[in-house]
């Protein structure tokens with residue numbers, strides 16, 4: 001049975017961020033993930049994880065200035081110095097909070113922009129090198145253009161090609177079922193074909209990005225497929241609860257307290 005990680009950026013949003021750890025543990029999660037923890041000292045995050053006996057499944061490197069429209073820096077040649085220091089900052093956090101997986105966002109640039117593609121490759125080499133020193137996998141995640149217009153990595157095949165080309169042992173694919181379904185469909189075949197390079201999975205209903213099994217996909221069949229494929233990582237619950245998070249956890253009854 002898959003092991004689930006509550007995404008604390010989207011779930012338990014009724015509470016301040018630091019209170020969401022206890023809420024996730026109380027709801028029966030054994031793991032959590034979140035996007036950007038940088039407003040809080042890493043020691044505080046580490047304490048919350050330890051106090052609530054939670055494993056950290058994944059977090060994101062700093063994305064640049066989100067309010068100004070940045071969605072990562074990795075493909076932006078003019079921002080390479082800032083990108084490198086964002087990776088160093090993330091690795092410092094990762095060591096302190098016991099992370100093993102780091103999502104590095106690409107940034108906004110057309111997929112066919114050659115300077116951006118070259119910068120992206122260089123940035124991933126740098127990130128994997130630094131992350132490797134801390135036993136961290138670096139994840140890249142194709143994002144759909146409806147939620148993330150202009151994002152540089154917007155195709156699963158391209159992500160797979162890039163991972164093959166760079167051949168970095170700690171560069172993996174973040175397979176977000178929500179984005180996959182919007183961009184390509186064919187979710188089960190995608191999981192099977194890409195299984196060797198998948199480092200993390202995320203789930204949400206399509207199209208609303210709500211609770212599993214409330215949209216156009218059979219998420220139970222997806223969880224069963226992950227089992228058959230021998231996927232041993234966490235499935236991040238990166239969804240926006242329709243009402244209160246707890247009220248929407250009916251789907252989780254089968255899986256709670258299973259790691």
Ligand SMILES: O=C(O)C(=O)[C@@H](O)CO
Pocket residue numbers: 035060103105141143176179202238
């Ligand atoms: O949007 C998603 O999906 C994510 O996983 C984030 O890390 C990036 O926006």
Ligand SMILES: [Mg+2]
Pocket residue numbers: 141176202238
């Ligand atoms: Mg995602």
